Amino acid sequence: MKNFRLNTFFAAAIAVFCFSVNAEEIDVDSAKALAKQNNCFRCHGTDKDKDGPAWNKIAAKFKADSKGEEKLLHHLSSGEMAKFPDGHEEAHTILKSDDAKQTKNLVDWILSL
Ligand code: HEC
Numbered sequence: 001m002k003n004f005r006l007n008t009f010f011a012a013a014i015a016v017f018c019f020s021v022n023a024e025e026i027d028v029d030s031a032k033a034l035a036k037q038n039n040c041f042r043c044h045g046t047d048k049d050k051d052g053p054a055w056n057k058i059a060a061k062f063k064a065d066s067k068g069e070e071k072l073l074h075h076l077s078s079g080e081m082a083k084f085p086d087g088h089e090e091a092h093t094i095l096k097s098d099d100a101k102q103t104k105n106l107v108d109w110i111l112s113l
Pocket of ligand 1: 058
């Protein structure tokens with residue numbers, strides 16, 4: 001019984017912790033650093049189209065979508081096909097990050113643009 005109560009306490013503590021992480025501010029500097037490391041800016045500007053669409057356009061498209069974050073996380077981990085302005089398609093770059101929190105931070109930053 002004692003253990004059960006302790007577990008309940010930890011479950012509640014973890015829930016509160018996760019919630020506060022969700023509500024945390026976006027760390028813009030580390031989002032940019034991760035994007036730079038991954039050469040994302042070769043094909044994307046924050047507000048300028050390059051080979052890839054400007055990230056503020058992507059934000060406008062996905063912000064209202066309750067699954068927007070999930071879709072972008074999938075996009076950056078799956079290497080799904082990306083359509084280029086000249087019409088050819090190739091697998092999109094997979095984001096390399098050794099920290100899921102950093103990946104999420106980058107996606108949240110893109111969505112905030
Ligand atoms: C070689 C060029 C290239 C690189 C490098 C690149 N992208 Fe893209 N990206 C594209 C193109 C082209 C599209 C448009 C895909 C489409 O509409 O089919 C795209 C689309 C996207 C989208 C929108 C996905 C969607 O479902 O609409 C996001 C978000 C994105 N890129 C993020 C990134 C991030 C983060 C990086 C760095 C890891 C990155 N891109 C690197 C070319 C690139």
